[in-house]
Amino acid sequence: MTQEQFASLMQPVIEFIAGKPVDRALADALNQRFPASGADVMAMEFACISAIKSGWMCTQGGPGRRFGRVIQASPETLDLSVDVVDLTEIVGPLHRHPLGEICLVMPVDETAKFDGKGRGWCVYGPNSAHRPTVKGGRALVLYLLPSGKIEFVE
Template sequence: MTPERFQDLIASLTASLEGQPLDDALAERLNREHPAGSPVFEAIFEACRQAVAAGWMCSRENDGIRWGRVIKHGAATHGFSVDVVDMQNLAGPHHVHPQGEIDMVMPIQADGTPGGAARFDGQGAGWKVYGPGSAHRPTVSGGRALVLYLLPQGAIEFSRAASA
């Protein structure tokens, strides 16, 4: 998996997201059309696993979170930037989504608790959407997960708040 091939793969998804309101209806649509186990979801998940293994994705680390912006927003991805994080049982830094955020949650390891499977802000494998102006402290519980963030125009604002 190369950065160019990854961008092409993401562009096929973001083409269907361009101009769509970032809301619960979009999350429902993504979970219906591209649920965990579907060809699109699994192709992106496998591409992320390969890119992490190759060392060009999630190449930075801070406070136990491996992360990185892998695609800047632009025409090729219909205005979305792409960040990917690798987190295990921890909360990340509080931030605001000025234009919203689309999250693809890819659990990669359960922590061994009964029925355990990694979750991102309560969402298991699948999609979570935050609307414009929303904020949170991204949290992975129940194990380890990769989370792909699509940010309209790359917009994100980190804050010093301790909680959402």
């Protein structure tokens, strides 16, 4: 899996999200259009696992928290960036989403939960903030940010 192939894989999701309000209704729509056990999400998860093993995804951080921006926000991505984090039993740094955050939770360990949520899509609205927390094992979280905006508080 190359970065270009990953970007192509993400394009239908990007096109689906673009222009929609970043709210609970978007999470519901994503879970319906791209269900957690569906072929599209399974392909995204496989791509992330392959890219992490290949060494080009989640290249920053350390044990328990590896991360990295995979796709920059641009006109080609309809102003959405894509990041992936690989988290194991951790409470991450407090950060804020000025324009919201759209997350795909992909537990590597079946019991892993991200902010109390299992496999599937969750959305944090504009001006929300949280400490990304994974309990119950290891999870990958793919997240899209309008304009690539995120503000770390600490």
